[in-house]
Amino acid sequence: MDTDKIKALQEDINNAKHIAFLTGAGVSTHSGIPDYRSKGGIYNGVAESPETILSDDTLFNRPQFFYNFVMNNMYFPDAKPNLIHKKIAEISNKKGTLITQNIDTLDTRAGNKHVIEFHGNLYNIYCTKCHKHLTYDDYAQGYLHKDCGGIIRPGIVLYGEAINPATLEKSVAAMEKSDLVIIVGTSFVVYPFAQLLAYRKPNAKVWSVNKTEIAASGINSIIDDARNVFLKINLK
Structure with missing residues (x-):
């Protein structure tokens, strides 16, 4: 675990005015919900x-x-929100927006009031x-x-269907006002979700917390299980 990077992420969270979280299936695996393409x-x-x-x-x-x-x-109707959902909810409710690819509703059940379910x-x-x-x-x-x-x-949203235009509009607006972007638990290869990064502020800091590297430039990466990282993250 890279404790120096986690401290730097914590500092950026403390200093941010508005945070955009971009999350995927790796957030819900700790709730017993399998991801999509891994073994x-x-x-x-x-x-x-x-x-x-x-x-x-x-x-x-x-x-x-x-x-x-x-x-x-x-x-997985019996699945419960885990620590990652709860930490993101706590931060989002104070100063952020969560844009998630997940379709399991665990973020709203964790109490997050600022959730955009990108894929329904x-x-x-x-x-x-x-x-x-x-x-x-x-x-x-x-x-x-x-x-x-x-x-x-x-x-x-099924293959062959478009993202709801209102969802796209809300997602872009959230990205445009955020000075910190945190990508969690996603390989970040599904479009148009991955394209949201293009709408961030020019000076916005970008972090990824993922088990594998994300193929995008200008990202501070923590290669680790998200739960290990969010155990160390707190809202000041």
Whole structure:
């Protein structure tokens, strides 16, 4: 563990006026939710590409296949927020915004009041025909809406779908006003999420806390498990 870098990150957090957190699946692995592409991730060993499975085409043309994959691999209703979620929530609520790729709602359940769910969330469930919102328990009983026969879906951004324009606008605005950006638990290769970094202030400091290096210039990197780092981080 690089204690000097953690001290420098803590100092930047103390001095920042507004912080933008950009997070990914590595934040939720400590809550028992697997990531996507690592060994043991939800895409490991699947017969078809995630771009095919989690697409709007599969949702409507192979709804049972889509439903089985999502229900068996992506829902973890008993998962609880972990220390990383809670520390980010504490900092964000005082002087920051969290923009997350995660779709598990653990950040809001950790009490974070400033969350932008860039790719939507699994528990925003609705019927694609009548647009009625439904519960997870409703969805767990089957993908067809008993009232109208429409296909039920989670409100996540699928391959082939665009990011909600309002979400993009809010995310860019958060980046533009932040003087510190902290990237946590993501390989930072999925676009347009990774492109958000281009909207930071010219003088904004950028840190990444990740198990692997991020391929972007001008980033102060702490290569470590995020939980180890956030154990040492406190809000002054």
